[in-house]
Amino acid sequence: MSTAPVHGHHGDGSQPIARTPDAVAEALPPAQRMEFYREMGEATDETIGGVLRRWWLRAELYRDPEGDRIHAALQAGTAPGDSASVVLRRLGAQ
DSSP: OOOOOOOSOOTTSOOOOOSSHHHHHHHSOHHHHHHHHHHHHHOOTTTHHHHHHHHHHHHHHHHSTTHHHHHHHHHHTOSSSOOHHHHHHHHHHO
16 A cells, blocks of 8 residues: 555645555544554455545544534534535535
8 A cells, every 4th residue: 555645735834644554543542543443454455445544534633723623513513514415415406
């Protein structure tokens, strides 16, 4: 598995987390690390890329100083914008 390039940048000048299992695990809070390893261990050839991508996004969110606020807004349904289900329904109606 290779490291995929990451587009964009971090406002604090830090580098994005490499998209490797070791880098993602290191960036996760200890309480999340075992769940990451469990999901990676249970992944198939078809699903392992998605598991790594999902956990990489979580690791980036945990590192973001606004991460807790963003996560709470998403969970509460108060984040700006439309939910994926609304967008998909809208696209399906076209």
